[in-house]
Amino acid sequence: MGIDRILLIILAVILHLVLAGMLLEDLSNRKRVLGRIKWPWAVVIMLVVFAGSLLYLLCHPKIFYGGKDE
Amino acid sequence: MNGIRKGLTMLTSPNAFSYYLLFLMWAVLTLFYYFSEIVDLAGWEALRWEFFYSVHDVHRLLFLIPVIYAAYVFGIKASIIINIISLMTFLPRALFVSTYPDALARMLVFILVSGTVGYLIAVLRKAQKRTQQ
Numbered sequence: 001m002g003i004d005r006i007l008l009i010i011l012a013v014i015l016h017l018v019l020a021g022m023l024l025e026d027l028s029n030r031k032r033v034l035g036r037i038k039w040p041w042a043v044v045i046m047l048v049v050f051a052g053s054l055l056y057l058l059c060h061p062k063i064f065y066g067g068k069d070e
Numbered sequence: 071m072n073g074i075r076k077g078l079t080m081l082t083s084p085n086a087f088s089y090y091l092l093f094l095m096w097a098v099l100t101l102f103y104y105f106s107e108i109v110d111l112a113g114w115e116a117l118r119w120e121f122f123y124s125v126h127d128v129h130r131l132l133f134l135i136p137v138i139y140a141a142y143v144f145g146i147k148a149s150i151i152i153n154i155i156s157l158m159t160f161l162p163r164a165l166f167v168s169t170y171p172d173a174l175a176r177m178l179v180f181i182l183v184s185g186t187v188g189y190l191i192a193v194l195r196k197a198q199k200r201t202q203q
């Protein structure tokens with residue numbers, strides 16, 4: 001495995017953690033989430049790399065505008 | 071004329087329509103970015119155009135559209151998130167597909183530029199909104 005490939009994997013991990021961190025912060029501040037229970041969203045965001053974050057974003061459009069309530 | 075103005079207002083104001091439009095843009099661009107792989111998988115011989123198999127710098131440049139749109143409509147946070155999503159979209163190609171050298175460097179240059187553009191647009195839009203109020 002070349003150094004380029006290792007750096008790309010490290011970059012992917014960093015990106016996942018940054019995105020997950022931003023979304024988890026939003027999740028913790030949010031009063032209501034889709035499905036009402038927060039912890040499954042936290043698990044999905046953390047464990048399902050990229051797709052989990054994307055799913056959370058698609059289900060909670062008010063992350064970009066409006067308040068924390070859904 | 072009134073209809074066009076209404077449409078523009080809807081497109082440029084932060085609402086659910088512009089939010090999902092942003093993700094639609096990203097999805098279409100992702101399909102475009104990986105179109106050569108889709109063509110290979112589906113075996114669409116007629117669509118094997120040289121353009122889809124060349125260096126993907128031009129294809130990547132198109133991702134500036136959702137970044138700029140997110141920055142203009144939603145602000146800095148949205149711009150950062152769309153930048154991260156775009157970068158994560160580029161990674162599989164850089165890791166598994168690209169045969170060209172310096173995939174990481176080219177990707178990082180793009181993200182540096184798009185991040186700066188997104189930030190500047192978000193700041194300008196915020197200032198513009200403040201003066202309008």
